[in-house]
Amino acid sequence: MTSPESTPDITADEARLKRLRFRAWHRGTREADYMIGCFFDAKHAGWTEAELVWFETMIEEEDVDILGWALGSLSVPAEYAGPMMDAMKKLDYVDIPR
Numbered sequence: 001m002t003s004p005e006s007t008p009d010i011t012a013d014e015a016r017l018k019r020l021r022f023r024a025w026h027r028g029t030r031e032a033d034y035m036i037g038c039f040f041d042a043k044h045a046g047w048t049e050a051e052l053v054w055f056e057t058m059i060e061e062e063d064v065d066i067l068g069w070a071l072g073s074l075s076v077p078a079e080y081a082g083p084m085m086d087a088m089k090k091l092d093y094v095d096i097p098r
Contacts, residue, residue: 042093
């Protein structure tokens with residue numbers, strides 16, 4: 001099996017997005033998978049380079065912290081506060097079956 005980086009038809013940007021998507025959807029808990037994975041899927045297409053870097057950095061944090069920040073049960077550290085975390089807090093990207 002080849003990695004995205006070794007596939008000649010895939011660009012570095014595409015490989016980066018594939019890695020980010022994989023990491024967003026493979027967190028360790030189903031709750032974090034849905035929150036972070038759905039956020040990435042719904043929002044990443046419009047992100048700038050700085051926003052991609054923010055997301056890459058943020059997903060290295062512990063799931064419990066990310067969930068707490070997004071749900072408002074933990075204070076958001078200064079490095080993650082701002083429009084991206086505000087968008088994550090809306091939770092409008094998670095489809096909850098009724």
